[in-house]
Amino acid sequence: MKKLNDVCIIDDDHIFIYGIKRLMKEVNFGDDILVYENGKDALNGLKLHLEAGNKLPSIIFLDLNMPIMNGWDFLNDFCKIDTSELNDTVVYIISSSVDPRDLVRIKSYPIVKDYILKPVTVNDLEVIQKEKVA
Template sequence: MSIFSSCCIIDDDEFFAISGKKKLKQVDFCDNVLYYTGGQEALDGLIGLLVENITLPTIIFLDLNMPKRDGWSFLEEFEQLPEDKINHIQIYITSSFISPKLIEKAKKYRLVKDYIVKPLTENALLKIIASQETS
């Protein structure tokens, strides 16, 4: 059995999503992976799950640079959802940009747990798993 029952990848880069899913499977990270190609699609999908009274994924890997609704805009709206529905969620920013300014900005969001520079590696996933086992 995996560490997490489900996680979510929000990224317009299909290659990142496919390779990320492969890494998640290799380390037995989660049982189910939701994938959304953009921030608006993700908001609509996740809110739809809440309407159906389905628990949201514990882990969200969120890209920042996406068309229509970027990661920052997603975070702004997502953090407005009912606290009891999202307080178990940990968001990991996944970005190609290594920028102290972006990392500092990400830390201002209460659900953001860390900033991961792409690609998603086995080491990064094992670090997330280890943080769960110690908490």
Template sequence: MGNFNTCCIVDDDDFFVFNTKRIMKDTGFCDNIISYGNGQEAIDGLIGLLVENIPLPEIIILDLNMPKKNGWEFLEEFVKIPESKIQNCDIYVASSFISPENIAKSKKYEVVKDYVLKPISDDSLDLILSSRRVF
């Protein structure tokens, strides 16, 4: 059994998604991994889970630059979901570069737990594991 039941990757880069899934599986980070190619697919898919009475993933790895609905637009929609439905879900913004502006902006969202650099590595997953809220 993994550290988490379900994780979600929201990113339009298929190579990043493939490698992140591989690392998550190899390290036993989580039992189930779902992915979406953009923010619109992700918000639709996550709301679909809630409609089916399925809990949201505990961890969401969120890219900022995507077509249709970017990471910021996703966050604006996500925070409209009732607190009782998202309280066990932490979002980690994933980016290829350190942007002080993006880091500062991401801290404005209570659901964003941290900002991690791409590519995701064992160390990144350790950081996520160690920073995860205790419920």
């Protein structure tokens, strides 16, 4: 299967990050994986990434519950970035929360493609990969 270019993981759980990176390697998911531990670091890092002439990641895996800046605050600020690059980026909410209010709230963000309950599986990644490279 064809690899995606850039992928971004925004999560403060080191075990989750380790696990999803191993799964990505197993299914040949992406070339470059950017990792940030909170929304603020991600926002700053992605802005610098753009300023350096790079494209935004094609996929962002975003946790909702993080210190410093949570996933909701990240989404609010990320969607305000003034670039056409946002049209090529999709966000997948990755969470261990099954709060129905979260499922309703994500619908107000067109950039959010889906909500995936942790742990992410090989099948989850393969489905995302097929959708994105199709």
